[in-house]
Amino acid sequence: MNNSIPFLDLVTQHIEMEEEIVETFRKSLRTAGFIGGPMVEDFEKDFAHFCNAKYCVGVGSGTDALRFALIAAGVGEGDTVITVPNTFIATTEAISQANTLIEFIDINEKTYNIDTEKLKEYLETQCYRDEKTGRPINQSTNQPIRAIIPVHLYGQPADMDPISELAEKYNLIVIEDACQAHGAEYFSRKENRWKKAGSIGMASAFSFYPGKNLGACGEAGAVTTNNEEIAKRIRMIRDHGQMKKYFHDIEGYNGRLDAIQAGILGIKLRRLADWNEKRRTIAYRYNELLKQVDGIIVPYEPEWSKAVYHLYVIRTQRRNELQSFLAEKNISTGLHYPVPLHLQKAYERLKDKNGGFPVSEKTASEILSLPMYPGLTETQQLRIVESIKEFNKAD
Template identity: 40%
Template sequence: MQIDFINVKAQYQAYQSEIDASIAEVTRSGQFVFGPWLEKIERELADYTGSPYAIGCASGTDAIQLALMASGIGPGDEVITTPFTFVATAETIALIGARPVFVDIDPETYNINPAAIEDAITPRTKALLPVSLYGQPADMDEINTIAERHQLVVIEDAAQSFGATYKGRKSGNLSTIGVTSFFPSKPLGCFGDGGAVFTTDPTIKETIVSLRNHGQGERYCYQHIGINSRLDALQAAVLSVKLRHFDQEIARREKLRLRYNQAFTPLPCITVPVVRDDRTTVCAQYSLRCPQRQQLADYLTQQGIPVAIHYPIPLHLQEAYAYLGYRSGDFPVSEAVATEIISLPFSAFLTDDEQTIIIEAVENYAKQ
């Protein structure tokens, strides 16, 4: 049996008639940028998260950059974030001339550890950028409290957690600004790159609407130095269809996650991901820890089971960020997790039979 790491083909087949009809409607109109499809998905995304405003853009990476730019962050400023995440989180901070400042992670959730944040705050700190990693929101109440105490902006990087909840509220709407990604492998993915920014602040909303379109206000009148980051109509149409089925997919993902956990918890060489009782996860990746990760990866690969590592090298040890002056040992939890983390095949379209094969393979490895 061929097992896909993320089965995007099965998802398309499930909604093919709806998706094809929506794409055909866009192509017949000839309106591929802005227009009614973008307005529609922005309303739907805002309604889904409970946020007053949702602004579509070209990627999750752009969403972070737009949020930082709209917050007035630039050269000389510092933004506190996690070293254990996809590079886009720190990359966007550096690209606008600010300095990423890293804080270590919680050893169970792998999200930024709020208890370590205040020690990293300086007079140059302007924002906190927590990541809701692997689909589970970070400790946002604690983070927002710290931010209020120090008058800092909070931007939730919800690129992996769209659809998850924290104390009954949707990820992306847990601070003044939230961002997400619609990369095809995400729980809610489009047919290419796409992203969105969520905000409760009407001024920030208007600024981001301008920034994503070259800083334009009225046609050919530019209020800001902006970028070209528009969510095109075809992607908006695809997302609108998938969003109708999203809650059903989340329920399936949770069922699969719990089955993995039940099977793997007793295994002595495996640490399963922990989800706090006051929040949910959309499990963007099912990532467990194994001290003998390479041996497990090799064994599963030999059985025809694909694996991935999210993420093998923390950002503070990456060559591109050597200028920040961090060294090995600065963030021991991030470094330890990076040597053990491994992701198994996971999506709402992973079949029960496929999951059984994966579970039995991991169990067989553990018996060796």
């Protein structure tokens, strides 16, 4: 009997939906509708509704979504964009590809998202104000800060109230990186209401990479926004800068969402709320089971957050040993992410040395993502936790 526990199981859920998915493919084949068309439009409408956003524009990937959102918001050459070092490199690739500079702010040790106190301190002490625009100018580069990309990492929203407040004060644009947070909710103390990830910033980027909470059977992404002008610009940018075929107002990209992927995403979207609930149940069961286990820190979910647990990430000082031990027991785990971006070879040019972002550096060496997907059973979870306890005893 195969007793391995995968990190993620997509096959079981695809088998359950196989007939519907194949039917979508058949529909595209028989109409030759592969690019644009009703399947894309229907999905965009449904996903905007799911996020409580006015508009959704389907694009080729989450990376496209971030890049297009920055460009559409008018962020460009000579500007600086703030984000965190503990994210997938796509966040910063998009910043560079929009011809802007990257500025990192460290994370909060409990939420793993941007530390809003450090963000405030950076704006107050490392920048001076441009009198005309009100924007902060970085003292060492003399470049204006134009935007912040808070990342809702692992499916937990960043603390958006203080971010929005600082953005308002300093005339900054907020683009949510919601690539891991489909359906996550944030309680705004300021507005006294819950808000969906993807409805808070000027625009938000989603990835539908297959392993995401809502995943395509290939590459896909979307931007959500309440701003009509931004939505209109992104529709142009994703389609070679044209609104009308062969009439190009600007140079754009080939960054459209495939009709087949949109059709598949529509099928999965109907199940997303239920899958997210299952993920939350699994996360709370892990929390309960791991409560008494020495040396393990479980995820922290503040009262203002309804996380959707794209990943369930624990921390332990003996991370590498535990990961190898679990692998011997046929339990797959992941590291998200093992090297903070400022220490990646790709960013040597930034000269952000080791020690510059101590929380990101510390957590990167301690985090371990345990198996997490809606179909993970209680029996499997018990075995995972028993194995962690066994590891502790083996000392």
